[in-house]
Amino acid sequence: MKHRLFTPGPTPLPERVLRRMGSPLIHHRTDEFRRTMDHLHHRLQWLFDTSGPVVPLTSSGTGAMEATVVNLFSPGDCVITVNGGKFGERWTRLAETFGINPQEILVPWGTALQPEQLREALHGAKDPRGVLLTHSETSTGTAIDLKAIAAMVRKEFPGTLLCVDGITSVGALELRFDAWGIDACVTGSQKGLMTPPGVAFVALSERARKAIELSTSRRMYFDLRRALAVLNSNDTPWTPAITLLQGVDEALDMMYEEGLENIWARHARHAKAARNGLAALGLKLFSQAPSNALTAAWLPESVVWKELHQTLQTRFGITVAGGQGDYAGKILRISHLGYYDDLDMVTVVAALERALILSGFPATPGEGISAVQKSLSEIENTRTP
């Protein structure tokens, strides 16, 4: 059976990335590998739109979030965390774990933090050193207006460190690290970067680098001082995940060829098409501020998630994600992250349409995919002749 992944991480691997990862293994303390790391770093700077350092880590995205917390802050510091889903909550847990005092803004799942909420929390907190938030919340398919929020923080709280979980936004949604004044932004390999999981990255501002020098938090594997000290010589403090970094390097070449604005536009087009397709099938969207990285929708009451998931997998070879936490069994999530083209959006909605019909849900064959197709076709109408 042909298998197709539509999960918001891991995401499908391009053939080029697979081939590159299968090339002969090279030792990491060689000029050859350092040339790869140098090229990779330039591409990462392009991706984050920054002239500063982007540190690679051998870990999941959570490891890079921990690195941010233990390097930028010290036990006793106060930070604002924004919990609008499973991954926002993780910032709170990380802060608590490392003795940092999190003042948490609880945002209902599926809604987006507003600049006013954050302003109020920052005014209400005693000496808040940082803000830890999620650009695109994977558990709910919700994106915040990071540009507006960053502008508010930079203008009104210039010394506060703005730390962004960009794990499902980098390479999918517009994000301009330097221009927007972000201080730390993390991402992982298995999302927009189209590579298997296992490496993560942290972009750091000058303000963040100064904070790193002052932090009294205990850290060694994730000590960014060690990583920054050898970054210019294209080295890593510990043995890196060589093949995964080669994969990311190849993926970034593909992304560079496509162009960042084109990639963002593609994700927007696919998300819109998926939203229209699901609506045409009669599904209600979950998020009130949907992210272009993935689309979450409520399952019809008559549909049992486990059965639908099973049908999608065994009958059509399609893997989509279900809900997390309180929403397990209640929502489904379809990824637009990474290596997808227009036809893939037709494919996933086609499978969903048929699986829903098989589950007894009254959908009409062709209705969902026609809406997808119509939405995708709008690009032809907007092209200059």
Next chain:
Amino acid sequence: MKHRLFTPGPTPLPERVLRRMGSPLIHHRTDEFRRTMDHLHHRLQWLFDTSGPVVPLTSSGTGAMEATVVNLFSPGDCVITVNGGKFGERWTRLAETFGINPQEILVPWGTALQPEQLREALHGAKDPRGVLLTHSETSTGTAIDLKAIAAMVRKEFPGTLLCVDGITSVGALELRFDAWGIDACVTGSQKGLMTPPGVAFVALSERARKAIELSTSRRMYFDLRRALAVLNSNDTPWTPAITLLQGVDEALDMMYEEGLENIWARHARHAKAARNGLAALGLKLFSQAPSNALTAAWLPESVVWKELHQTLQTRFGITVAGGQGDYAGKILRISHLGYYDDLDMVTVVAALERALILSGFPATPGEGISAVQKSLSEIENTRTP
């Protein structure tokens, strides 16, 4: 040019491992992946010779060492660390970093810790909670008699946690986790496990698991409580490095087919052959207690390391390792770890022989490899008819 890695990590990848890592990427929260994790865990138990849990981590070996330190001990605890090289020293640094008080036994590079030295240190320390040592020190090519040391610790200091860096010993040297009474043993994917770097493992005794519950150290990404809580359901707390775990799973199948005793015997045979070959070339061995995982030898005074390394790489496609720390430029290190057969040992010494001659060193063509061949042939003479 044909490239051959003879570095003590990363080590060469078997074709089967490469192919397995290139199979379609599967999502980690699926039954299919859980079946792989279940199979992998049984194989890991076989490898460590333990009936207890072996936790996978997405990190380098250093990450697994950190996980050991922050989970088994608490700030203020006293531990004995054994520093006989770069990696032994890492235990000391890790302990210090996390507020644990290391009483360090300094062992001259190239010599092995003796049980008496450890006994004395344990008697001299105030309430030592653990011993942190290196089975096979990669920076010097030296192995300790872990069986004898473990026997002494278990008999005389039954409550002390014995933590072993097995990064270049697991799958190369005899190591029996349960029978010898080890409490924590870490290894990495890119050594005896014949897979690219990026995942590491920690085997844990019941004593260790009790200590983990009591530790007050701050940890989240490396929190082994979280990992142990989901291990039985073949899950991981964070997104794992899926393709690398598949690679390790395949490598372990190959190892299982060969048999552990056979693998240990092969490493012993190759190390002996390399030692004999280097001696026949006129090189002096570095270690007084050589490990079967790799062979370290002094460079002849007339030979410049950088030039020799360059010749080996550009003329013969061979990568060996140089010295680390004070011994950079003074020694060379040849790996026997993982995917090597008898003929590979002839190959590496053949290349070294020619590179040495090219550098002006007075070696006789064929002398080194004849000694290798003679040593390897002994197996034929010792076989029962």
